[in-house]
Amino acid sequence: MKLYNLKDHNEQVSFAQAIKQGLGSQQGLFFPQDLPEFDRNDIDALLSLDFVTRSSRILSAYIGDEIAPETVFERVKAAFAFLAPVAPVAEDIATLELFHGPTLAFKDFGGRFMAQMLTEVSGDEKITILTATSGDTGAAVAHAFYGLENVRVVILYPRGKISPLQEKLFCTLGGNIHTVAIDGDFDACQALVKKAFDDEALKKAIGLNSANSINISRLLAQICYYFEAVAQLPQAARNQLVVSVPSGNFGDLTAGLLAKSLGLPIKRFIAATNANDTVPRFLSSGNWEPNKTVATLSNAMDVSQPNNWPRVEELFRRKNWQLNMLGFGAVSDETTKAAMHELDALGYISEPHAAIAYRLLRDQLQPGEFGLFLGTAHPAKFKESVEAILGKELELPEALAERAGLDLLSHNFPDDFAKLREFLLSLPD
Numbered sequence: 001m002k003l004y005n006l007k008d009h010n011e012q013v014s015f016a017q018a019i020k021q022g023l024g025s026q027q028g029l030f031f032p033q034d035l036p037e038f039d040r041n042d043i044d045a046l047l048s049l050d051f052v053t054r055s056s057r058i059l060s061a062y063i064g065d066e067i068a069p070e071t072v073f074e075r076v077k078a079a080f081a082f083l084a085p086v087a088p089v090a091e092d093i094a095t096l097e098l099f100h101g102p103t104l105a106f107k108d109f110g111g112r113f114m115a116q117m118l119t120e121v122s123g124d125e126k127i128t129i130l131t132a133t134s135g136d137t138g139a140a141v142a143h144a145f146y147g148l149e150n151v152r153v154v155i156l157y158p159r160g161k162i163s164p165l166q167e168k169l170f171c172t173l174g175g176n177i178h179t180v181a182i183d184g185d186f187d188a189c190q191a192l193v194k195k196a197f198d199d200e201a202l203k204k205a206i207g208l209n210s211a212n213s214i215n216i217s218r219l220l221a222q223i224c225y226y227f228e229a230v231a232q233l234p235q236a237a238r239n240q241l242v243v244s245v246p247s248g249n250f251g252d253l254t255a256g257l258l259a260k261s262l263g264l265p266i267k268r269f270i271a272a273t274n275a276n277d278t279v280p281r282f283l284s285s286g287n288w289e290p291n292k293t294v295a296t297l298s299n300a301m302d303v304s305q306p307n308n309w310p311r312v313e314e315l316f317r318r319k320n321w322q323l324n325m326l327g328f329g330a331v332s333d334e335t336t337k338a339a340m341h342e343l344d345a346l347g348y349i350s351e352p353h354a355a356i357a358y359r360l361l362r363d364q365l366q367p368g369e370f371g372l373f374l375g376t377a378h379p380a381k382f383k384e385s386v387e388a389i390l391g392k393e394l395e396l397p398e399a400l401a402e403r404a405g406l407d408l409l410s411h412n413f414p415d416d417f418a419k420l421r422e423f424l425l426s427l428p429d
């Protein structure tokens with residue numbers, strides 16, 4: 001598999017290199033040179049396979065002969081060791097529950113596949129994973145790499161801006177997992193990570209690698225669950241499918257669009273955001289004008305400069321698609337709460353991120369269409385807000401209950417690159 005840097009098309013790398021490097025020069029994102037496509041018969045055959053077999057075929061279509069298909073299969077089997085069920089919500093609406101992995105969030109798919117691939121391509125090299133999280137990435141990456149040899153993980157997150165339980169889930173592990181609470185918002189954490197990747201000396205000294213949604217392996221993994229959703233839907237729904245994606249950094253939407261580009265029959269996507277609405281405003285006005293990031297109930301989507309957007313634009317350019325085929329919308333906290341109540345009345349307890357996707361889906365679904373929204377996290381991950389909004393008590397799933405009583409092991413740092421750099425260089429082997 002060959003990939004190119006979106007900021008410099010002459011920089012071309014292999015899949016192994018793209019995984020290890022994360023970003024290209026000038027902080028450019030890597031994008032696949034070949035965009036494989038399946039015809040309708042291939043798609044039908046794929047949809048009849050089990051999740052792991054199908055996913056490994058999809059991933060091998062991208063990866064090519066760089067990693068043997070049997071190896072990809074074994075790695076996918078280790079990574080995707082849990083289900084992604086479609087649950088009905090209304091007559092013409094269902095949700096794809098992506099929260100049945102060890103950290104109860106969709107990022108388990110990308111995080112665990114990336115850990116498997118990185119282990120595969122790194123051999124004995126020592127590496128340091130540095131990533132910024134607005135909540136779920138941190139937990140998924142921490143758990144995916146916890147205890148793996150030759151890998152150190154450093155996770156930055158905005159202090160006080162992620163849910164207390166989310167924090168417990170990944171900041172209590174210790175061992176090769178180091179967590180740092182930054183005095184700033186998620187964009188500040190992301191900027192620190194980008195600075196580290198621009199620092200050649202640092203990169204070399206610690207074998208720097210990223211593991212957030214900018215890493216192409218995470219994105220490729222996420223393509224697979226869009227296929228899984230379609231495989232579970234009745235034939236009639238397949239050709240009339242509208243998928244609503246709760247979006248922050250737009251990794252999940254990019255993966256969905258890549259699934260469509262492979263030939264998966266998805267009629268339309270809805271890019272669903274909270275008040276951090278840079279993309280919806282861009283899609284309606286044509287002007288890219290990020291505002292200051294604001295805190296919302298759906299805090300993992302509090303991103304005003306979504307870093308995967310250039311990949312979306314590149315895909316549209318390569319496929320000759322028009323951006324106006326994307327549905328979009330931004331949902332306020334008040335409307336998010338109303339959507340959670342509406343779902344509760346339908347017998348489905350949800351959390352703020354998925355509720356945003358649901359709300360826009362039910363507003364924009366046309367007669368004859370079938371709607372699917374992504375359930376990106378288990379409601380118990382946002383226990384405090386879900387309970388306060390719905391006036392109900394939620395039971396903690398085991399993965400969270402176990403960690404809730406443990407002490408946080410995080411460091412607190414200012415938004416200061418020099419301090420972070422010093423810390424990274426001082427990490428034990």
Ligand SMILES: Cc1ncc(COP(=O)(O)O)c(C=O)c1O
Nearest residue numbers: 136247248249250251252300376
């Ligand atoms: C629960 C939840 N939903 C949605 C998103 C948005 O996903 P993306 O950043 O891929 O747009 C995130 C991102 O962290 C998340 O944690």
